[in-house]
Amino acid sequence: MNIELxxxxxEALRRAIAAPLLAFNAALAGPSGHRPLALVVHDADxxxxxxxxxxxxxxxxxxxxxxxxxxxxxxxxxxxxxLAAEAEARRRGCTHAWVDTQFGALAFYERLGYxxxxxxxxxxxxxxxxxxxxxxx
Numbered sequence: 001m002n003i004e005l006x007x008x009x010x011e012a013l014r015r016a017i018a019a020p021l022l023a024f025n026a027a028l029a030g031p032s033g034h035r036p037l038a039l040v041v042h043d044a045d046x047x048x049x050x051x052x053x054x055x056x057x058x059x060x061x062x063x064x065x066x067x068x069x070x071x072x073x074x075x076x077x078x079x080x081x082x083l084a085a086e087a088e089a090r091r092r093g094c095t096h097a098w099v100d101t102q103f104g105a106l107a108f109y110e111r112l113g114y115x116x117x118x119x120x121x122x123x124x125x126x127x128x129x130x131x132x133x134x135x136x137x
Contacts, residue, residue: 032057037088039081041069052081061089061097061136066105082112090136097134103127 006013026032034057041050050067063085068078086097098117099109102124106116114132123129 029058033059033092035092037061037085039084041067041072041077041081043069050077052085054085056089056092056094059093059095061085061094063097063099066099078108079112082109086134086136095135095137097136098132100129100131102129106130106132 022032034055037052037054037056039052040048043049049069050072052063052067053065054061054063056062063082066078066081068081089097097114099114101109109132110116112134114134116130117133118131120129120131
């Protein structure tokens with residue numbers, strides 16, 4: 001065996017690397033039931049200007065990315081996106097949700113009932129990355 005540094009890895013390579021791990025996990029814990037979840041925010045012209053990207057697996061909703069367009073911030077759109085994702089996760093049988101966030105959005109998630117279960121200080125330097133969870137049932 002040898003090790004190779006790939007300067008610009010693509011999605012196909014990520015899938016190839018992940019395949020043995022996913023097979024191991026499925027053999028140990030059963031099928032994950034992984035399903036992507038996306039909610040899209042469109043502007044007046046129909047273009048994509050924000051939304052939520054995540055997935056459900058093993059009974060958990062993971063919100064990987066939440067983007068609220070600048071003009072809509074503070075007007076409830078982020079809350080509406082999170083609540084819609086949580087509702088869909090419940091329909092899929094999820095009982096919990098988790099998210100990680102960097103500077104600026106911690107209080108937003110706490111207002112939605114999420115609680116911190118871990119943190120990564122100085123990521124990026126001078127800030128903290130927080131990991132939060134919430135029961136959906």
